[in-house]
Amino acid sequence: MSRPTTTDPEPPPSRKDYKKSHPGTEERQREGRARLWDKPQDQELQEGFRAARVPQRPYVYQAD
Template sequence: MPFFQRKHYTSEATDFINDLKKQRPTLDAEQRAGRALLWDKKVDRDAWSDYDAGEIKQKPYVYQTDAS
């Protein structure tokens, strides 16, 4: 047995998450559904390449006027 090992220790955060999952068994599925709304999307590479090709480069000093 290692010298610094604690037997059966769980942090308060782990206890909270485990209790929350016991109270709401559908929590994992709800999180996956929420993630799918914003993040898990198929990327259209052709559309992105067209977007990048049409981008206009910004001037280095945006807030400086040309008036002398």
């Protein structure tokens, strides 16, 4: 009795193939990143946060 042969399913399309078939993808990704993440930082505010930082104790659950 021979075992039936199974054919491997076709591999999923690669990112390169997707970008070829959808040419505006990279531009939309850049716009989305700029809208959500690339924001100007207030240096004075960041310096205040750094100055107010309290160092963490070695064992946070120990009651002093």
